[in-house]
Amino acid sequence: MGAIAEKPAMKYEVEQKFPVDNLRAIEERLGEMGAEIGNERIEVDRYYNHPARDFAETDEALRIRRTGPINRITYKGPRVDKVTKTRQELELPLGEGATAAADWMKLLETLGFRTVSEVHKRRRKARVARQDRSVEVSLDEVTGLGTFVELELVVEEEDLDWARECIADLADELGLAQSERRSYLRLLLEKGGA
Amino acid sequence: MGAIAEKPAMKYEVEQKFPVDNLRAIEERLGEMGAEIGNERIEVDRYYNHPARDFAETDEALRIRRTGPINRITYKGPRVDKVTKTRQELELPLGEGATAAADWMKLLETLGFRTVSEVHKRRRKARVARQDRSVEVSLDEVTGLGTFVELELVVEEEDLDWARECIADLADELGLAQSERRSYLRLLLEKGGA
Numbered sequence: 001m002g003a004i005a006e007k008p009a010m011k012y013e014v015e016q017k018f019p020v021d022n023l024r025a026i027e028e029r030l031g032e033m034g035a036e037i038g039n040e041r042i043e044v045d046r047y048y049n050h051p052a053r054d055f056a057e058t059d060e061a062l063r064i065r066r067t068g069p070i071n072r073i074t075y076k077g078p079r080v081d082k083v084t085k086t087r088q089e090l091e092l093p094l095g096e097g098a099t100a101a102a103d104w105m106k107l108l109e110t111l112g113f114r115t116v117s118e119v120h121k122r123r124r125k126a127r128v129a130r131q132d133r134s135v136e137v138s139l140d141e142v143t144g145l146g147t148f149v150e151l152e153l154v155v156e157e158e159d160l161d162w163a164r165e166c167i168a169d170l171a172d173e174l175g176l177a178q179s180e181r182r183s184y185l186r187l188l189l190e191k192g193g194a
Numbered sequence: 195m196g197a198i199a200e201k202p203a204m205k206y207e208v209e210q211k212f213p214v215d216n217l218r219a220i221e222e223r224l225g226e227m228g229a230e231i232g233n234e235r236i237e238v239d240r241y242y243n244h245p246a247r248d249f250a251e252t253d254e255a256l257r258i259r260r261t262g263p264i265n266r267i268t269y270k271g272p273r274v275d276k277v278t279k280t281r282q283e284l285e286l287p288l289g290e291g292a293t294a295a296a297d298w299m300k301l302l303e304t305l306g307f308r309t310v311s312e313v314h315k316r317r318r319k320a321r322v323a324r325q326d327r328s329v330e331v332s333l334d335e336v337t338g339l340g341t342f343v344e345l346e347l348v349v350e351e352e353d354l355d356w357a358r359e360c361i362a363d364l365a366d367e368l369g370l371a372q373s374e375r376r377s378y379l380r381l382l383l384e385k386g387g388a
Contacts (some may be wrong), residue, residue: 052246
């Protein structure tokens with residue numbers, strides 16, 4: 001009684017992000033690859049700092065994301081890779097709706113977590129098949145920052161090398177270069193617009 | 195866009211707990227009052243300490259409660275009353291099942307929350323109507339501590355006085371005296387059995 005599966009829940013997120021002038025050209029290439037682009041969704045991410053350590057220094061992140069009625073909490077560990085944005089990620093669903101989101105924010109604040117900023121974006125997603133997985137491609141319009149393409153795979157530790165190669169290859173095929181390693185949050189804070 | 199209801203989610207829990215030798219006598223009195231006693235459930239509460247403050251000193255509590263597949267997180271603020279155990283409470287549902295519980299424990303640990311102890315109990319619940327509310331009566335067998343009756347109301351701030359009176363009256367009617375103000379966690383830690 002009381003024994004629970006203590007399996008390591010933490011997975012790795014391998015991600016590259018590219019500022020682009022024109023999302024239309026990327027959409028066309030994705031279409032040629034047979035990828036379907038989903039409907040636009042508005043995502044609002046509220047980022048928190050820790051009561052006893054500075055996430056900007058430790059390179060961690062904790063956020064509550066609201067996508068319509070869907071609320072999720074996400075922890076991201078420090079980046080472990082200089083090129084891609086590889087990091088541990090733990091994402092958990094919260095209760096649905098505005099009241100649940102407000103309750104969770106209240107709980108985090110009561111525990112001493114402080115709001116850093118909010119990132120607002122319009123996002124459309126596509127999936128590009130690669131072997132038995134699919135890379136998640138996000139076409140983002142970020143308020144105050146402009147348009148970006150993000151490529152992402154979430155994998156177990158043993159698949160990290162494959163995932164990095166896979167993301168790099170897809171970036172080439174889409175004509176994406178000059179990746180941006182800073183997060184949207186960091187870019188907004190550096191711009192002074194958050 | 196992005197605006198959410200920032201209504202204060204925090205309610206107050208007014209509670210009194212009584213060690214009893216014999217739960218059977220209480221059950222009979224509850225039956226005479228017309229209260230129905232629910233099935234036994236096993237509750238496992240894992241308590242955490244904060245990464246930067248000592249909840250034993252600040253008189254706060256944070257726990258994950260597992261009742262079968264149901265998982266909940268609960269924050270309790272400092273007691274604000276010397277007789278009853280009146281305190282702010284914020285309780286939020288988590289995802290269901292053992293994996294979700296393990297994921298939440300992993301998240302709390304990653305954020306620097308440390309496990310203090312677990313409290314295991316068999317609990318049966320009854321409800322006793324009082325005006326337009328009902329008092330929650332819990333008949334508890336706590337591993338390592340014995341048997342207890344808990345009386346609880348969760349109310350808004352303006353109903354605190356009424357709730358305290360209501361709990362005291364019901365305790366009288368049930369023949370309960372000599373309340374125990376310490377939590378099960380505290381009792382277990384003091385006993386050295388946690």
